[in-house]
Amino acid sequence: RWHLSRSMFSEYQKLAKEALPKMYYDFYAGGAEDEYSLKENVEAFHRITFRPRVLVDVSRVDLSTTILGYNISSPIMIAPTAYHKLANPEGEIATARAAAACNTIMVLSFMSTCTVEEVASSCNAVRFFQLYVYKRRDVAALLVQRAERNGYKALVLTVDVPRLGRREADIKNKMISVQLKNFDGLLSTKVANDKGSNLEALANEKFDASLSWEDLAWLRSITNLPILIKGILTGDDAIKAVEVGVSGIVVSNHGARQLDYSPATISVLEEVVHAVRGKIPVLFDGGIRRGTDVFKALALGAQAVLVGRPVIFGLAAKGEYGVKRVIDMLKDELELTMALSGCPSLKDITRSHVRTEREQLH
Numbered sequence: 324r325w326h327l328s329r330s331m332f333s334e335y336q337k338l339a340k341e342a343l344p345k346m347y348y349d350f351y352a353g354g355a356e357d358e359y360s361l362k363e364n365v366e367a368f369h370r371i372t373f374r375p376r377v378l379v380d381v382s383r384v385d386l387s388t389t390i391l392g393y394n395i396s397s398p399i400m401i402a403p404t405a406y407h408k409l410a411n412p413e414g415e416i417a418t419a420r421a422a423a424a425c426n427t428i429m430v431l432s433f434m435s436t437c438t439v440e441e442v443a444s445s446c447n448a449v450r451f452f453q454l455y456v457y458k459r460r461d462v463a464a465l466l467v468q469r470a471e472r473n474g475y476k477a478l479v480l481t482v483d484v485p486r487l488g489r490r491e492a493d494i495k496n497k498m499i500s501v502q503l504k505n506f507d508g509l510l511s512t513k514v515a516n517d518k519g520s521n522l523e524a525l526a527n528e529k530f531d532a533s534l535s536w537e538d539l540a541w542l543r544s545i546t547n548l549p550i551l552i553k554g555i556l557t558g559d560d561a562i563k564a565v566e567v568g569v570s571g572i573v574v575s576n577h578g579a580r581q582l583d584y585s586p587a588t589i590s591v592l593e594e595v596v597h598a599v600r601g602k603i604p605v606l607f608d609g610g611i612r613r614g615t616d617v618f619k620a621l622a623l624g625a626q627a628v629l630v631g632r633p634v635i636f637g638l639a640a641k642g643e644y645g646v647k648r649v650i651d652m653l654k655d656e657l658e659l660t661m662a663l664s665g666c667p668s669l670k671d672i673t674r675s676h677v678r679t680e681r682e683q684l685h
């Protein structure tokens with residue numbers, strides 16, 4: 324019904340598929356178990372339509388915004404994703420340079436293949452650092468310090484991975500894990516057995532499944548950086564996040580790679596936004612493939628969105644240039660959507676510019 328095959332995303336996805344070994348492509352593209360949430364993350368956007376306003380002066384459209392006080396050119400940021408060197412030999416350095424060229428924020432993954440220091444010295448983009456908490460808390464703390472020392476501006480604590488989701492393609496392919504340079508001399512991040520996904524084995528061996536709300540106090544005690552929590556899907560947890568005093572949250576189901584049948588993230592955004600009551604910024608990720616998707620997320624209350632797979636496919640297809648193209652295309656599409664909806668700036672985008680599935684019935 325929808326000619327999605329023509330979108331920039333699907334073209335880059337196709338190029339990435341051609342460029343990558345099957346094991347890596349499956350790792351990037353795949354989701355957990357039945358991949359219900361993977362499909363839903365994207366399709367739930369198709370069920371939201373617009374309520375455009377006309378005869379508004381849109382001769383100028385301004386996409387710029389501020390996240391935690393940092394000015395960026397548009398509300399489209401780079402989500403933390405693992406293992407960029409498996410997509411391109413330059414790895415996260417290429418991604419970071421593209422972020423700088425687009426004047427946006429990159430969230431560097433804890434599972435990056437370039438070090439915190441290498442990425443910091445290779446670009447002048449505003450960078451946040453995504454954190455997983457290993458059982459070895461000292462290692463997590465050390466990485467936090469290194470991020471802080473190297474000018475990362477915030478920590479993004481990902482909270483939806485007490486254990487790795489069951490990603491069946493990775494299990495079949497016996498997905499590899501690699502030694503991450505950030506941990507050289509600290510611990511091994513390479514598991515090599517023949518039993519299934521080595522990444523799953525690594526995560527289940529290293530990640531601290533006991534991490535809980537109380538541990539936010541510990542994290543706060545070891546850093547001065549603002550902390551965002553990534554992986555919130557309910558209003559209840561959003562309220563707790565506000566209570567523990569974090570600086571923001573990211574509504575995310577980890578790109579549908581963790582708990583299958585978690586809801587499409589766009590379908591729970593509004594619940595979270597209501598619970599937060601404007602006290603802290605709400606960011607969003609999952610299924611953003613078009614500028615129209617960005618607009619919809621903003622209309623439902625997100626301050627900005629993060630993109631995962633589009634960036635990786637851009638990187639795999641065309642390196643730094645590919646990442647820049649993907650982000651520029653999303654920006655161009657968002658700008659056009661704003662013009663055609665009668666929104667000359669981001670603050671003009673309101674809840675009444677979209678109609679959700681429930682509202683279509685009336």
Ligand code: FNR
Pocket residue numbers: 350351352364402403404405432433434453481553575576577578579580608609610611629630631632633635
């Ligand atoms: C991820 N994601 C992720 N999140 C995180 O906090 N740390 C990580 O290391 C990773 N790694 C990772 C690898 C790959 C290949 C993907 C696709 C995703 C989740 C990511 O930050 C984000 O939540 C989703 O990618 C958003 O969904 P889309 O944009 O991919 O649909």
